[in-house]
Amino acid sequence: xxxxxxxxxxxxxxxxxxxxxxxxxxxxxxxxxxxxxxxxxxxxxxxxxxxxxxxxxxxxxxxxxxxxxxxxxxxxxxxxxxxxxxxxxxxxxxxxxxxxxxxxxxxxxxxxxxxxxxxxxxxxxxxxxxxxxxxxxxxxxxxxxxxxxxxxxxxxxxxxxxxxxxxxxxxxxxxxxxxxxxxxxxxxxxxxxxxxxxxxxxxxxxxxxxxxxxxxxxxxxxxxxxxxxxxxxxxxxxxxxxxxxxxxxxxxxxxxxxxxxxxxxxxxxxxxxxxxxxxxxxxxxxxxxxxxxxxxxxxxxxxxxxxxxxxxxxxxxxxxxxxxxxxxxxxxxxxxxxxxxxxxxxxxxxxxxxxxxxxxxxxxxxxxxxxxxxxxxxxxxxxxxxxxxxxxxxxxxxxxxxxxx
Numbered sequence: 001x002x003x004x005x006x007x008x009x010x011x012x013x014x015x016x017x018x019x020x021x022x023x024x025x026x027x028x029x030x031x032x033x034x035x036x037x038x039x040x041x042x043x044x045x046x047x048x049x050x051x052x053x054x055x056x057x058x059x060x061x062x063x064x065x066x067x068x069x070x071x072x073x074x075x076x077x078x079x080x081x082x083x084x085x086x087x088x089x090x091x092x093x094x095x096x097x098x099x100x101x102x103x104x105x106x107x108x109x110x111x112x113x114x115x116x117x118x119x120x121x122x123x124x125x126x127x128x129x130x131x132x133x134x135x136x137x138x139x140x141x142x143x144x145x146x147x148x149x150x151x152x153x154x155x156x157x158x159x160x161x162x163x164x165x166x167x168x169x170x171x172x173x174x175x176x177x178x179x180x181x182x183x184x185x186x187x188x189x190x191x192x193x194x195x196x197x198x199x200x201x202x203x204x205x206x207x208x209x210x211x212x213x214x215x216x217x218x219x220x221x222x223x224x225x226x227x228x229x230x231x232x233x234x235x236x237x238x239x240x241x242x243x244x245x246x247x248x249x250x251x252x253x254x255x256x257x258x259x260x261x262x263x264x265x266x267x268x269x270x271x272x273x274x275x276x277x278x279x280x281x282x283x284x285x286x287x288x289x290x291x292x293x294x295x296x297x298x299x300x301x302x303x304x305x306x307x308x309x310x311x312x313x314x315x316x317x318x319x320x321x322x323x324x325x326x327x328x329x330x331x332x333x334x335x336x337x338x339x340x341x342x343x344x345x346x347x348x349x350x351x352x353x354x355x356x357x358x359x360x361x362x363x364x365x366x367x368x369x370x371x372x373x374x375x376x377x378x379x380x381x382x383x384x385x386x387x388x389x390x391x392x393x394x395x396x397x398x399x400x401x402x403x404x405x
Contacts, residue, residue: 003030004361008188009092009383011085012036012069016044017144017170018126018204019098020065021177026094026184027068028354028363034088034379035069038076039401041372042066051346057371063343064351066369073373073401076107080399085109087384089117094184098126101138111199121197122187124180130203147172147204156215158228165228175207237283237290238262241320242298248320249303251310256280258315265313266297343368376400 008031012023020035020042027033035042047061056062075081089095095114097104104110104125111131114123125131128142128150148154148166158165183200191197209216214235215226226234231250233239239252253262256279263271271277271293276286283290298306303319310317321329327350332338339353354363380386380400394400 002361003364004358005029005031008032008094010034011088011092011095013095013097013099015042015098016047016173017065018173018176018202019096019124019180020044021174022124022126022180022184023069023096024065024067025178025181025354025356025363026096028356028365029361031094033069034092034375035066035071035370036074036076036085036088037071037372039073039398041073045372051343051349055345057345060349063341063346063349063369067341067351067365068367069370070375070379071370071373072376072379074376075399078397078399080394080397082108084380084384084394084399086117088379089114089121091383092118092121093188094122094124096124096126096180096184100127100141101125101131101133115197119197120191120195122184122191122200123197124184124200124202126176126180126202126204128204130206131199131201133203142204144170144172144204147176147208151205151208152212152215153208156212156226156228159230160228160232162228172204172208175211176202176204179207179210232287232291235284236280237287238294240291242295244298244303244306245301247303249298249306250318250320251298252316254316259283261313261315265309265315266294268293268297339365341365341368344371344374373401 005026008026010023010026010031010033012019012033012035014020014023014035023031023033023035041056042062044062044065045056045059047059049060051058051060051063074084076085089109111123111125114121128147129137129140131138142150145166148171149164151172153171154164154166157167180200180202183202187198187200218224218226218234229240231241233252236252236254239254241248241250251262253259259277259280260272263269271290275282277283277290301309307317307319319325326332327338335353335357337353337355338350340348340350343349351365353365356363377391377400380391380394381388386394391400
């Protein structure tokens with residue numbers, strides 16, 4: 001089966017999470033992604049959990065983000081390493097990296113320099129605050145936690161009245177990676193019309209600020225500074241999690257019609273006629289009186305009993321699944337969202353699948369994550385047409401190295 005991006009070559013200078021997320025999805029869609037790693041490997045090769053012994057090729061973290069890619073070890077501190085990178089840029093379509101902005105400039109691969117090498121190149125950079133930023137921000141180190149704190153998302157996350165909380169997944173990295181994919185695809189489409197490449201200047205802080213939903217509007221319109229509300233919604237009630245007899249359940253009641261159905265389902269039709277709760281604005285205004293009443297009712301039955309009742313009533317609901325629940329869920333299996341790969345040195349293991357479900361060329365996991373430097377020789381030989389003797393000399397000089405299967 002053909003793949004959407006099968007004629008696109010990506011030079012992947014990424015590490016850990018933000019840019020690897022971007023290049024993972026490009027690879028899922030068929031792009032040839034050449035993950036350029038330093039001699040010690042991508043930092044995430046040292047992140048657990050490890051499958052078996054502690055080894056750079058056995059990191060579950062690295063494997064889960066680098067399926068479908070090739071690995072080339074390239075020492076960019078060596079002038080010949082930079083020469084090879086320039087040759088790869090000339091022979092490729094996209095370059096992706098998530099260093100500080102100053103790093104690429106110091107290496108000699110700023111956007112201006114990349115344009116000189118390949119005017120058709122699409123360059124996607126991801127960092128904490130962006131390349132085009134105020135003085136000082138371009139040298140500022142940023143992890144996901146920094147982006148979550150700076151963007152404001154931590155200030156609205158956590159239990160009501162509690163301290164700010166980090167979102168349980170590294171959403172600053174992950175949103176920036178997704179948004180870079182959008183930028184790259186748009187730039188590829190633009191290049192088809194103009195022949196020119198573009199620079200996607202991605203910032204984790206931008207990415208999180210853009211998804212703060214109505215928190216920004218609440219402040220700019222009313223001056224209110226939103227705080228954390230646990231699982232509750234700030235302007236829709238009831239729209240939150242409730243404890244049941246044995247666990248938790250979500251009940252997002254998004255309009256007045258659903259409210260009537262919900263009250264009937266929990267056998268509290270009297271609440272429908274209570275003037276304090278007739279409309280969503282009234283329910284939200286009087287939520288301190290309403291939520292304790294609902295909490296008492298929801299705790300009378302198990303989660304399974306409520307899911308059956310809500311299903312029959314046609315109400316939106318969900319149990320709050322843990323990782324065991326969701327990984328064993330039949331819907332996840334049907335959607336091919338947990339897939340098995342045969343990973344070198346490790347054997348069969350399961351990782352998350354691709355969420356890009358196109359009707360003809362869907363994203364898919366078709367290859368395991370590469371061993372460190374597994375494709376160094378292949379890239380030099382088949383793409384850049386280096387001879388066997390030249391490749392051996394580069395190995396001896398410490399410019400490249402690789403693993404063999």
